[in-house]
Amino acid sequence: xxxxxxxxxxxxxxxxxxxxxxxxxxxxxxxxxxxxxxxxxxxxxxxxxxxxxxxxxxxxxxxxxxxxxxxxxxxxxxxxxxxxxxxxxxxxxxxxxxxxxxxxxxxxxxxxxxxxxxxxxxxxxxxxxxxxxxxxxxxxxxxxxxxxxxxxxxxxxxxxxxxxxxxxxxxxxxxxxxxxxxxxxxxxxxxxxxxxxxxxxxxxxxxxxxxxxxxxxxxxxxxxxxxxxxxxxxxxxxxxxxxxxxxxxxxxxxxxxxxxxxxxxxxxxxxxxxxxxxxxxxxxxxxxxxxxxxxxxxxxxxxxxxxxxxxxxxxxxxxxxxxxxxxxxxxxxxxxxxxxxxxxxxxxxxxxxxxxxxxxxxxxxxxxxxxxxxxxxxxxxxxxxxxxxxxxxxxxxxxxxxxxxxxxxxxxxxxxxxxxxxxxxxxxxxxxxxxxxxxxxxxxxxxxxxxxxxxxxxxxxxxxxxxxxxxxxxxxxxxxxxxxxxxxxxxxxxxxxxxxxxxxxxxxxxxxxxxxxxxxxxxxxxxxxxxxxxxxxxxxxxxxxxxxxxxxxxxxxxxxxxxxxxxxxxxxxxxxxxxxxxxxxxxxxxxxxxxxxxxxxxxxxxxxxxxxxxxxxxxxxxxxxxxxxxxxxxxxxxxxxxxxxxxxxxxxxxxxxxxxxxxxxxxxxxxxxxxxxxxxxxxxxxxxxxxxxxxxxxxxxxxxxxxxxxxxxxxxxxxxxxxxxxxxxxxxxxxxxxxxxxxxxxxxxxxxxxxxxxxxxxxxxxxxxxxxxxxxxxxxxxxxxxxxxxxxxxxx
Numbered sequence: 001x002x003x004x005x006x007x008x009x010x011x012x013x014x015x016x017x018x019x020x021x022x023x024x025x026x027x028x029x030x031x032x033x034x035x036x037x038x039x040x041x042x043x044x045x046x047x048x049x050x051x052x053x054x055x056x057x058x059x060x061x062x063x064x065x066x067x068x069x070x071x072x073x074x075x076x077x078x079x080x081x082x083x084x085x086x087x088x089x090x091x092x093x094x095x096x097x098x099x100x101x102x103x104x105x106x107x108x109x110x111x112x113x114x115x116x117x118x119x120x121x122x123x124x125x126x127x128x129x130x131x132x133x134x135x136x137x138x139x140x141x142x143x144x145x146x147x148x149x150x151x152x153x154x155x156x157x158x159x160x161x162x163x164x165x166x167x168x169x170x171x172x173x174x175x176x177x178x179x180x181x182x183x184x185x186x187x188x189x190x191x192x193x194x195x196x197x198x199x200x201x202x203x204x205x206x207x208x209x210x211x212x213x214x215x216x217x218x219x220x221x222x223x224x225x226x227x228x229x230x231x232x233x234x235x236x237x238x239x240x241x242x243x244x245x246x247x248x249x250x251x252x253x254x255x256x257x258x259x260x261x262x263x264x265x266x267x268x269x270x271x272x273x274x275x276x277x278x279x280x281x282x283x284x285x286x287x288x289x290x291x292x293x294x295x296x297x298x299x300x301x302x303x304x305x306x307x308x309x310x311x312x313x314x315x316x317x318x319x320x321x322x323x324x325x326x327x328x329x330x331x332x333x334x335x336x337x338x339x340x341x342x343x344x345x346x347x348x349x350x351x352x353x354x355x356x357x358x359x360x361x362x363x364x365x366x367x368x369x370x371x372x373x374x375x376x377x378x379x380x381x382x383x384x385x386x387x388x389x390x391x392x393x394x395x396x397x398x399x400x401x402x403x404x405x406x407x408x409x410x411x412x413x414x415x416x417x418x419x420x421x422x423x424x425x426x427x428x429x430x431x432x433x434x435x436x437x438x439x440x441x442x443x444x445x446x447x448x449x450x451x452x453x454x455x456x457x458x459x460x461x462x463x464x465x466x467x468x469x470x471x472x473x474x475x476x477x478x479x480x481x482x483x484x485x486x487x488x489x490x491x492x493x494x495x496x497x498x499x500x501x502x503x504x505x506x507x508x509x510x511x512x513x514x515x516x517x518x519x520x521x522x523x524x525x526x527x528x529x530x531x532x533x534x535x536x537x538x539x540x541x542x543x544x545x546x547x548x549x550x551x552x553x554x555x556x557x558x559x560x561x562x563x564x565x566x567x568x569x570x571x572x573x574x575x576x577x578x579x580x581x582x583x584x585x586x587x588x589x590x591x592x593x594x595x596x597x598x599x600x601x602x603x604x605x606x607x608x609x610x611x612x613x614x615x616x617x618x619x620x621x622x623x624x625x626x627x628x629x630x631x632x633x634x635x636x637x638x639x640x641x642x643x644x645x646x647x648x649x650x651x652x653x654x655x656x657x658x659x660x661x662x663x664x665x666x667x668x669x670x671x672x673x674x675x676x677x678x679x680x681x682x683x684x685x686x687x688x689x690x691x692x693x694x695x696x697x698x699x700x701x702x703x704x705x706x707x708x709x710x711x712x713x714x715x716x717x718x719x720x721x722x723x724x725x726x727x728x729x730x731x732x733x734x735x736x737x738x739x740x741x742x743x744x745x746x747x748x749x750x751x752x753x754x755x756x757x758x759x760x761x762x763x764x765x766x767x768x769x770x771x772x773x774x775x776x777x778x779x780x781x782x783x784x785x786x787x788x789x790x791x792x793x794x795x796x
Contacts, residue, residue: 005018005041005044005045005105005107006018006019006041007019007108008107008108009044009105009106009107009108010104010105010106010108011040011044011081011090011101011103011104011105012089012090012103012104013025013026014081014090015108016037016040016044018037018040018041021033021034021037023080023081025081025082027082030080032076032077032080033073033076035060035061035073036073036076036077036080038059038060039056039060039070039073039074039077040077042055042056042059042060043056043091043099043100043101044101044105046101047101047103047104047105048100048101048102049100050094050097050098050099050100051098051099051100051101052097052098053070053097053098053099054098055098056070056098056099057070060073074091074093074099077090077091078090078091085396088102089102089103090102090103139195143194144191144194144195146194147190147191147193147194148187148190148191148194151186151187151190151191152187155183155186155187158179158183159179159180159183263325263329263330263331263354263355264304264331265331265387266302266303266304266331266387266389267303267304267305267306267329267330267331267332268297268303268304268305268306268330268331268332268333268334268351268383268387269305269306269311269324269325269328269330269332269333269334270290270293270294270297270305270306270311270334270335271290271311271312271314271315271324271333271334271335271336272286272287272290272311272312272315273286273287273289273290273335273336273337273338273347273349274286274335274336274337274338275287275337275338275339276337276338276339284414284415284418284419285338285340285411285414285415286337286338287312287414287418288411288413288414288415288417288418289338289347289372289376289414290312290336291414291417291418292376292414293334293376293379293380294311295518296376296380297380297383298518298520299518300384300389302389303383303384303387303389304330305520306328306329306330311324311328312554321333321352321354321357322354322357324354325354330354331353331354331355332351332352332353332354332360332383332387333351333352333354334349334350334351334352334379334383335349335350335352336348336349336350336379340369343368343369343370344366344367344368344369345365345367345368345369345371345372345375346364346365346366346367347364347365347367347375347379348362348363348364348365349362349363349365349379349382350362350363351382351383351386360386361382361383361386363378363379363382365378369407369408369411370407371407372407372410372411373402373407373410403446403447403448403487404443404445404446404448404449405443406442406443406446408442409439409440409442409443409446409449410439412435412436412438412439412442413436413439413446413448413449413452415435416432416433416435416436416439416449416452416456417432417452419431419432419435420432420452420455420456420459421557425590425620425622426460426463426464429456429459429460429463430460432452432456433453433456433457436449436452436453436456437453440453444483445483446483447480447483447487447490448480448487448489448490450476450477450479450480450483450490451476451477451480451487451489451490451492451493451494452489452493453472453473453476454473454474454476454477454480454493454494454496454497455473455492455493455496457469457470457472457473457476458470458473458493458496458497458500461473461500462500463623463653464653464655464656465653465655465656465657465687465691466655467655467690467694470500470501470694473497473500474497476493477490477493477494477497480493480494481494487517488514488515488517488518488521488524489514489521489523491510491511491513491514491517491524492510492511492514492521492523492524492527494510495507495508495509495510495511495514495524495527495528495531496527498510499527499530499531499534500694500695501694501695502534502694502695502696502697502698504531504534504535504697505535507527507531508528508531508532508535511524511525511527511528511531512528514527515528520551521551522548522551522552522555522558523557525544525547525548525551526545526548526555526557526558526561528544529541529542529544529545529547529548529561529565530561530565532544533565533568536729536731538569541565542565545558545561545562545565548561549562554585555585556582556585556586556589556592559578559579559581559582559585560578560579560582560591560592560595562578563575563576563578563579563582563595563599564595566578567595567598567599567602568732568733568734569733569763570733570762570763570764571763572599572602572603572763572765573599573603575599575602576596576599576600576603579592579595579596579599580596582595582596583596588619589619590616590617590619590620590622590625591616591622591624591625592616593612593613593615593616593619593625594612594613594616594622594624594625594628595624596612597609597610597611597612597613597616597625597628598628600612601628601631601632602765602768603765604765604767604768606632606635606636609628609632610629610632613625613628613629613632616628617629621648621652622652623649623650623652623653623656623659624649626645626646626648626649626652627645627646627649627658627659627662629645630642630643630644630645630646630649630662630666631662633645634662634665634666634669634773635768635771635772636771637771639666639669639670640670642662642666643663643666643667643670643673646659646662646663646666647663649662650663655687655690656687657683657684657685657686657687657688657691657701657704657705658684658700658704660680660681660683660684660687661680661681661684661688661704661707661708663680664677664678664680664681664684664708664711665677665711665773665774667680668681668711668773669773669774677711678712681708681711681712682712684704684705684708685705685708685709685712688701688704688705688708689705692705697728699725699728699729699732699734699735700734702721702724702725702728702735703721703722703725703734703735703738703739704738705721706718706719706720706721706722706725706738706739706742707738707741707742707745707774709721710741710742710745710746711745715746718742718746719742719746722735722738722739722742725738725739726739731762732762733759733762733763733764734759734764736755736756736758736759736762736764737755737756737759737764739751739752739755740752740753740755740756740759740775740778741774741775743755744774744775744776744777744778745774747777749777749778749781752775752777752778753778753781753783753784756769756775756778756784756787757783757787760787766787769784769787
């Protein structure tokens with residue numbers, strides 16, 4: 001059947017001529033690229049049947065297909081057929097499987113002319129008329145007549161404008177004559193170029209109409225004539241403009257050298273939109289609008305978009321667009337401003353070509369807030385049009401997708417997300433949650449807002465260890481799933497929930513799904529890296545963290561996670577570097593300085609650690625800064641000061657077992673406060689057992705709980721928990737350190753020595769050992785002294 005179809009067939013009201021690469025319809029003939037014609041032939045062989053993507057690719061491109069896109073060919077065909085992918089009359093998409101030709105196919109073979117009817121030197125009148133009409137039709141197809149008309153109009157305008165503008169500048173009259181002569185010479189050249197060249201999605205190409213036929217001598221003559229005329233025009237123009245020194249113009253190239261050489265034409269950075277209003281809510285709205293545009297454009301596979309924090313890094317910095325484009329490696333910059341007045345909003349956006357420094361598009365929208373989605377769609381569509389992207393069906397669907405139909409809920413969601421991402425305290429998270437609740441009151445089915453609530457509560461749980469925060473997070477994630485939330489942020493939230501509960505394989509699956517939906521999601525990439533670390537796939541985890549940093553080099557939360565990863569592996573120097581970067585990105589974040597101080601403390605630099613803790617407490621009184629300061633006093637032997645710091649930390653997070661355990665350790669080291677120690681240990685045990693109900697594999701709870709039981713005279717429970725922790729993480733440094741404390745308390749000297757030797761081998765700092773009250777029973781042991789003496793010294 002294929003051989004017959006190649007000669008021609010009817011598809012509905014269209015005539016398809018594969019050998020000529022044409023589709024002829026009511027609007028006239030259309031030239032179609034060869035691969036698109038091959039795809040259409042493949043579908044036409046089985047009209048009405050679903051043809052798989054694999055079958056089409058195999059038939060058209062073969063096994064080594066890598067260069068051309070099937071979705072691009074389908075888009076080309078739909079364009080030339082005038083088809084609508086949502087209401088197809090010709091080609092129907094079968095999601096995730098293939099395509100189906102729904103229009104009727106009728107073979108219309110073109111028979112070769114018999115010998116007696118082949119053309120002779122003299123044509124009959126009817127044939128002569130047919131030839132003339134055919135030539136005129138060809139002129140129309142090649143748009144020669146249109147180009148001629150447009151050229152004439154533009155040339156006339158140029159002549160009129162230059163005639164008026166040259167005089168005030170004192171330019172001699174012959175310059176106007178030169179313009180006229182050059183325009184006249186360019187007219188036949190423009191017509192010949194229109195005849196010989198064709199504008200296609202791949203750019204300007206020689207008209208490929210005859211690629212399936214034997215080229216005639218006349219066609220070759222056309223190319224010779226075109227080439228000769230182009231050379232003649234160039235030589236004549238050069239001669240006329242250089243015959244006198246006065247004709248040599250001074251050329252300045254505005255924007256020369258701007259941009260980044262080699263940056264892809266389809267690359268873009270979305271800068272933070274400037275809020276013209278004075279309120280903080282206006283600023284959140286402006287940021288949210290820019291973020292949503294960045295996210296929307298980032299989901300288009302045809303576009304390369306710079307990461308959010310990479311572009312937002314330049315907020316309020318005196319850096320030119322040329323420098324921004326070089327540092328981000330993009331060709332285009334999208335920037336804008338937002339002004340809100342009540343329910344009205346004015347958005348101005350402009351797209352700048354960094355290579356030239358010129359605006360290629362700009363628009364101002366004066367709308368009501370309810371039209372914010374239409375504004376986003378207009379801006380995204382304008383970017384697509386100006387960058388001349390041909391979108392796949394999947395990308396078109398991404399542009400059409402909306403997270404909610406309630407604009408006021410969307411406005412509140414943007415504000416809440418901005419607060420959550422920047423949250424440096426529990427109070428900020430509470431404020432974000434209150435705004436999320438307002439959004440959900442307007443649209444209870446807003447899945448992305450439920451996901452935001454889930455993540456905010458999980459962050460609160462990490463800060464306070466409060467069971468109610470975890471329960472609320474779990475409920476919010478379930479609500480997001482109930483409303484068929486399929487957005488990347490929903491799967492990211494669910495992955496984070498599973499990560500917190502110790503269901504690491506489920507967490508990995510959710511993060512993988514989120515990355516499939518949005519490969520630029522840094523939160524999903526960071527969550528996947530944390531999950532790999534919990535699964536003890538440390539090399540993969542480190543590589544995943546690098547990928548997360550590459551996605552958004554300026555995202556503070558990734559550096560916080562990376563620092564925690566290195567710290568847990570005993571790589572304190574690298575942890576300190578990551579935390580130092582965190583404090584640079586968020587100098588107002590108190591916990592960042594506390595983290596940095598802990599890394600310096602672990603390296604033995606107590607002086608620098610103390611300074612970092614002080615600065616953290618100056619920024620905000622946090623449970624971590626109080627606890628870390630208490631630990632520093634603990635190793636210095638200042639037990640009362642340590643207990644005071646631990647007590648303040650526990651007041652801020654009364655459900656965190658670690659704080660009560662630290663307080664108990666400080667009391668336990670003081671012979672006169674053993675009873676207070678027992679009371680604090682009992683509280684720590686109760687809270688730790690409750691946390692294990694959420695995550696039974698939580699190493700930060702299992703091994704400390706064993707220590708609590710050992711110090712309260714419950715050795716069996718202590719050893720059972722210790723065995724469980726060592727089985728889960730035999731290479732985790734702090735599990736062996738806690739094992740040393742347990743065995744030292746129980747009088748198992750040999751086991752205690754083996755455990756502390758292993759801890760030091762995995763990265764624990766030997767300089768901290770002599771000052772540890774929990775290891776006093778080992779102080780006179782030769783092996784213990786060898787560890788201390790062989791390790792690096794520190795100035796206390």
